[in-house]
Amino acid sequence: EAQVTQNPRYLITVTGKKLTVTCSQNMNHEYMSWYRQDPGLGLRQIYYSMNVEVTDKGDVPEGYKVSRKEKRNFPLILESPSPNQTSLYFCASGGYSNQPQHFGDGTRLSIL
C-alpha cells in the first residue's frame, strides 16, 4: 500500500528545544515536500526536495531545516522552535510532472 508516514502525530514542546519530524514514503518518489496548515491560510509549502541531496526553499522556510540523505526519508528539523511554529504539518510525496502528491496524515505541533 502506498504510504507517506509521519512521526510523531502530536507533539507539545517548549520554545528552543530542537525537534525533528520524520517523514518516510514507500513509493520510490523523487519529489517530496513539507507544508504547514494554518487557519485562514490553507497549506503553505516550507521546503521541497527534487531528489537525494537536492533541497530548496518553499514559501515559508524561515526557522526550518530539512535533509534528504535517502530517497525515502525527508525529515523536517526545527532547530530552535518558537510559538509561531505551532501548526499542523504535512509531508507530501510525488507530484512531479502533473502527478498528484500523496500526503501523510499530519503532525500537530504545539510550541509553548
Place this chain on the structure above:
Amino acid sequence: DQQVKQNSPSLSVQEGRISILNCDYTNSMFDYFLWYKKYPAEGPTFLISISSIKDKNEDGRFTVFLNKSAKHLSLHIVPSQPGDSAVYFCAARKTGANNLFFGTGTRLTVIP
C-alpha cells in the same frame, strides 16, 4: 499574498443535490489545477485535476470546470452523499514547477 482563493469557508447541501465548490486564482502562470479532499485527522487526498488546455474534466460524480479567462475553477459533486462531507482544497501549479499553491479550503457538509 494568497494566489489561490476559496471565498466560501463552508457549504451545506442536502443529500442527492449538487454541491458546487468554487476557487479563484490570481497568477496567470498556473497551468495545472487539483482538488483535494481532507477528512479530520487525515492528510489531504487527491480527488481530481485539470490541465489548462482543458475546460472540463469528469470522474464519476466529480467534475471540475476551468474558466481561464475568469481565472476561476469549480468542483461539482452530483449527487452529493453524506460521505462527501469533508474540507475541500483547490491547488494550482505553475508551468515547470512542482510546488503547489493551495486555497484556504471549503468545508462541505452533506445533510442526510
